[in-house]
Amino acid sequence: MRNAEIAWALYQIADLLDFKGEEFFKTRAYRRAARAIIGLDRPVADLYASGELKNVPNLGKNIIAKIGEMLSTGECSLHRELKQQIPVTVLDLMALPGLGPKRAKMLYEQLGVTSIDELEQAARGRKVRGLPGMGVKTEINIIHHIGLLKKKAHSLPLGAARELAAQLGEYLEQLAAVRKSTVAGDIRRWAEVVYSVDFIVLADHMEEAGDIIESFITHPVLGEVLWREPDRVRTTSRWGVPVELVVVTRERYWPALLWATGSRSHVRRLQLRAWKRGWRLDAHRLVSRSDGQAARVDSEEAIYRLLGLQYVVPELRENNGEISAAAGDRLPRLLDLEDIRGDLHMHTKWSDGLGSIEEMARRAREKGYSYIAVTDHSPSLKIARGLSPERLLAQFERISALNEQWDDFHILTGVEVDILADGKLDHMDEVLARANVVIASVHSGFKQDRDTITRRIKAAIENEHVNIIGHPTGRLLGYRESYAVDVEEIIETAARYNKVLEINSSPDRLDLNDYYVQLARESGVCIAINTDAHDLRRMDEIIYGVSVARRAWLEPRHVINTLPLPELLQVLRGESRV
DNA sequence: GCCGTTTTCGGCCCGACTGTTTTCAGTCG
Numbered sequence: 276m277r278n279a280e281i282a283w284a285l286y287q288i289a290d291l292l293d294f295k296g297e298e299f300f301k302t303r304a305y306r307r308a309a310r311a312i313i314g315l316d317r318p319v320a321d322l323y324a325s326g327e328l329k330n331v332p333n334l335g336k337n338i339i340a341k342i343g344e345m346l347s348t349g350e351c352s353l354h355r356e357l358k359q360q361i362p363v364t365v366l367d368l369m370a371l372p373g374l375g376p377k378r379a380k381m382l383y384e385q386l387g388v389t390s391i392d393e394l395e396q397a398a399r400g401r402k403v404r405g406l407p408g409m410g411v412k413t414e415i416n417i418i419h420h421i422g423l424l425k426k427k428a429h430s431l432p433l434g435a436a437r438e439l440a441a442q443l444g445e446y447l448e449q450l451a452a453v454r455k456s457t458v459a460g461d462i463r464r465w466a467e468v469v470y471s472v473d474f475i476v477l478a479d480h481m482e483e484a485g486d487i488i489e490s491f492i493t494h495p496v497l498g499e500v501l502w503r504e505p506d507r508v509r510t511t512s513r514w515g516v517p518v519e520l521v522v523v524t525r526e527r528y529w530p531a532l533l534w535a536t537g538s539r540s541h542v543r544r545l546q547l548r549a550w551k552r553g554w555r556l557d558a559h560r561l562v563s564r565s566d567g568q569a570a571r572v573d574s575e576e577a578i579y580r581l582l583g584l585q586y587v588v589p590e591l592r593e594n595n596g597e598i599s600a601a602a603g604d605r606l607p608r609l610l611d612l613e614d615i616r617g618d619l620h621m622h623t624k625w626s627d628g629l630g631s632i633e634e635m636a637r638r639a640r641e642k643g644y645s646y647i648a649v650t651d652h653s654p655s656l657k658i659a660r661g662l663s664p665e666r667l668l669a670q671f672e673r674i675s676a677l678n679e680q681w682d683d684f685h686i687l688t689g690v691e692v693d694i695l696a697d698g699k700l701d702h703m704d705e706v707l708a709r710a711n712v713v714i715a716s717v718h719s720g721f722k723q724d725r726d727t728i729t730r731r732i733k734a735a736i737e738n739e740h741v742n743i744i745g746h747p748t749g750r751l752l753g754y755r756e757s758y759a760v761d762v763e764e765i766i767e768t769a770a771r772y773n774k775v776l777e778i779n780s781s782p783d784r785l786d787l788n789d790y791y792v793q794l795a796r797e798s799g800v801c802i803a804i805n806t807d808a809h810d811l812r813r814m815d816e817i818i819y820g821v822s823v824a825r826r827a828w829l830e831p832r833h834v835i836n837t838l839p840l841p842e843l844l845q846v847l848r849g850e851s852r853v
Numbered sequence: 854g855c856c857g858t859t860t861t862c863g864g865c866c867c868g869a870c871t872g873t874t875t876t877c878a879g880t881c882g
Binding site: 297298299300301302303304305307308332333334335336337338372373374375376377378407408409410412413416655656657658659696718719720721722 | 854855856864865866867868869870871872873874877878879880881882
């Protein structure tokens with residue numbers, strides 16, 4: 276079993292126990308264990324086999340035993356028993372905003388509701404309002420959120436989609452007839468929401484397509500076949516998003532990949548350009564209109580070259596001016612992962628992170644970074660054990676001691692200070708002045724009106740000690756909408772005060788998004804690409820932030836954490852403009 | 854359920870908000 280599957284099982288056990296009314300600390304222990312496993316950078320199976328699992332914080336004797344059971348049998352008995360007692364679809368109810376375990380249980384026991392569909396029927400039939408503690412507003416809220424849920428039922432946020440694609444890709448690669456499998460479509464373009472998971476599979480002979488498709492559709496995460504042709508198939512998947520597979524032979528591979536990568540409007544522009552230049556581009560081939568011969572191409576670059584274009588990377592293929600730029604040799608030298616020299620937003624055990632400062636630093640150094648900033652939470656965020664000024668200063672001392680051991684790596688002191696509901700910051704200016712990096716973020720008052728929340732964030736930007744606004748819109752992809760902030764005004768204010776906006780790389784956030792990052796670039800506002808990592812592994816999510824930046828046409832000079840340390844410090848101290 | 858270890862049991866979890874109430878339970882970050 277993969278780490279993610281074990282973590283997922285533990286999360287589900289926690290949910291089921293919650294539903295049963297088990298005490299808070301026990302269900303929290305399961306969630307903490309799941310989180311610990313998500314944060315591991317080695318397979319659980321290896322750590323279990325070597326006996327190292329007991330050294331992982333939040334994994335105790337009991338849960339390790341259950342993990343062992345899962346590793347050997349694929350499931351643990353507690354999980355199985357819980358699923359026998361409770362229909363797992365009731366957990367979907369708890370995922371609805373406003374519904375927790377208590378209310379889900381009441382709906383189940385008093386109205387017999389076991390699924391979202393049944394809940395919608397009950398709510399529309401005005402039965403929910405009759406339950407204790409629930410009224411008309413709750414009923415309307417339920418109907419509203421089920422509506423939102425149905426809208427996004429056939430899509431998946433990028434992070435989850437990439438995991439699904441990785442799992443399916445791994446499976447495809449081990450099929451004997453598969454020479455190579457490549458994920459195309461929304462995922463290859465790093466679109467933040469994925470509407471279709473697309474594979475192009477290379478085989479030696481088209482006769483093998485049938486067998487490949489046959490094996491593919493038996494994968495357990497795939498559902499019913501939506502349609503099927505000799506060389507392709509489209510199915511549903513466990514997560515609702517459709518999955519498509521196209522089998523091609525070598526001579527069709529590159530045009531097919533280009534076609535399947537899209538976007539549709541980008542490819543349409545290419546087709547038009549091809550036509551004007553004497554070619555016909557379709558889903559398999561680039562054919563000469565004069566002699567009907569297919570062009571022999573051995574890369575996507577070759578196709579673009581034949582069309583008189585610079586190569587356009589998938590992230591830019593959105594019909595957003597990239598084709599005319601490519602025609603005029605004006606494509607930017609896009610930011611690359613390798614340009615990133617450090618990560619300026621992360622949490623440690625001092626607040627709600629899982630790793631120590633030293634562990635995070637060592638990992639960052641192994642990644643080739645020159646620096647990180649440790650930015651733990653401020654006091655008002657009680658649930659995250661936000662640091663008091665005293666603890667924060669103690670942390671700064673600890674960091675300065677740790678810094679003694681390297682001459683090629685540096686830990687910057689920092690803080691993620693809450694922008695409080697009244698617009699004040701959660702630390703005194705004297706405290707903020709002591710930190711190398713101050714990120715100001717909103718973690719409360721999400722429902723304030725547009726004016727109030729915009730004014731709040733503007734006030735933070737105007738504070739001389741604040742360097743960066745963290746996750747500026749506060750959205751959680753597929754889960755929580757942004758707060759009502761006027762992003763244009765935030766960008767304008769950041770430009771005026773020479774402040775930096777964050778791309779939060781967590782695939783749950785991708786905040787700012789590509790659209791606003793582009794706006795920020797056009798307004799001369801610099802960006803910091805950070806992970807907000809709460810454990811070692813999530814530092815690797817920086818690639819998601821880089822993809823947002825690339826989709827926004829960012830070059831290294833637009834991103835402060837591409838700077839060498841001395842220049843970065845100058846910028847943070849306000850001694851030079853970015 | 855995990856943790857600590859001068860502890861093998863007792864602590865861990867806090868405050869704001871919402872919608873329902875008429876004093877508060879449930880949810881959320």
